[in-house]
Amino acid sequence: MSGPYRLFNRDLNPHNTNNITELYGSIPYMLSHGSTGTYAVAWMNSADTWVDLWKDTNHTRYAGFVSEGGAIEFFLMGSAVHPKLVHK
Numbered sequence: 535m536s537g538p539y540r541l542f543n544r545d546l547n548p549h550n551t552n553n554i555t556e557l558y559g560s561i562p563y564m565l566s567h568g569s570t571g572t573y574a575v576a577w578m579n580s581a582d583t584w585v586d587l588w589k590d591t592n593h594t595r596y597a598g599f600v601s602e603g604g605a606i607e608f609f610l611m612g613s614a615v616h617p618k619l620v621h622k
Contacts, residue, residue: 538586538600564597571614578607 541560562585565574577583581602589595599608613619 538584538598541583541585543580543582562599565620566595567617571612572617572620573610573612574620575611576609577601578609579604 541562543560560583562577562583563574565572575597577585577599579601581604583599583601586598586600587595588598611620
């Protein structure tokens with residue numbers, strides 16, 4: 535892939551009852567598991583968002599989130615015991 539992933543949301547006004555068009559649906563959630571634990575981040579922003587993934591020469595992986603506007607709201611989760619505890 536050449537460039538970041540673009541996540542966008544739709545707002546239809548009015549949104550009729552039987553309309554099957556999607557509304558507000560992009561919530562990037564990333565999960566990482568390693569020898570020291572399991573960690574996750576959920577980026578909550580209703581604006582257009584770009585998520586860029588890359589790795590350096592040591593094969594360490596990184597993720598960058600850029601949103602068009604709005605409040606910066608994200609949730610960090612982690613567990614050094616068991617991966618299932620990240621989701622509780």
